[in-house]
Amino acid sequence: MSRRPKAGLAPHELTIVWQSVSLLLDYPNPATLARLDLIRGAARSLPATIADSILGFADHLEQTPLPQLQAEYVETFDNRRRCNLFLTYFAHGDTRKRGLALLRFKQTYLSAGYELDDAELPDHLCVVLEFAATVDQERGRGLMLDHRAGLELLRASLTDLGSPWAALIDAVTATLPALRGDERDAVRRLAAEGPPEEEVGLAPFAAPQFSAGAAPKPTFLSMPSFPGARR
Secondary structure (H helix, E strand, O other): OOOOOOOOOOHHHHHHHHHHHHHHOOOOOHHHHHOHHHHHHHHOOOOHHHHHHHHHHHHHHHHOOHHHHHHHHHHHHHOOHHHOOEHHHHHHOOOHHHHHHHHHHHHHHHHOOOOOOOOOOOOEHHHHHHHHHHOOHHHHHHHHHHOHHHHHHHHHHHHHHOOOOHHHHHHHHOOOOOOOHHHHHHHHHHHHHOOOOOOOOOOOOOOHHHOOOOOOOOOOOOOOOOOOOOO
């Protein structure tokens, strides 16, 4: 917390942070590795603490064999409830209330003029970051703030594991306001209790690719990856 920049980031800096993390937090694949030079070039314009998080993780991706990265990703995000990349899972688990929470995400996207297809659930962190970076910063930030406790539990869980992906969540939370007292209390409660465990269907949102063992992929919206990068 003490290493976070005190001043707010400019809109173009938020775009770079959120888009970079959206790309790097995806399931490791050759396309991600091919973007590393672009990501590094953009990240170097950011405040040092945030840039270090992104650049350090980019180096980790480049230096680690792809099969090892993929195995570590699955072990981290698919097999650990407290390292879930679906934001509504922390508050609702697989309960009926989660379906309503997912609907709110979809409605938020629709209100900005964008509709996701069925390739991904709308609360996946990569999707939220992509939306915030390239479509509507305020609405995207609002979704993150509404699920701040889950985001902080994800960050703490990855940090406790010594996971390299913790650096990416550090970069995201550095773009958000400092935690208030009630938010810190919510994080403590969530850390103590964990996500709800009641398992029910999530229709109409459930699909085979959303099972616990599936490798998540973000839905890329029709906007440039970085300012001025449209081709």
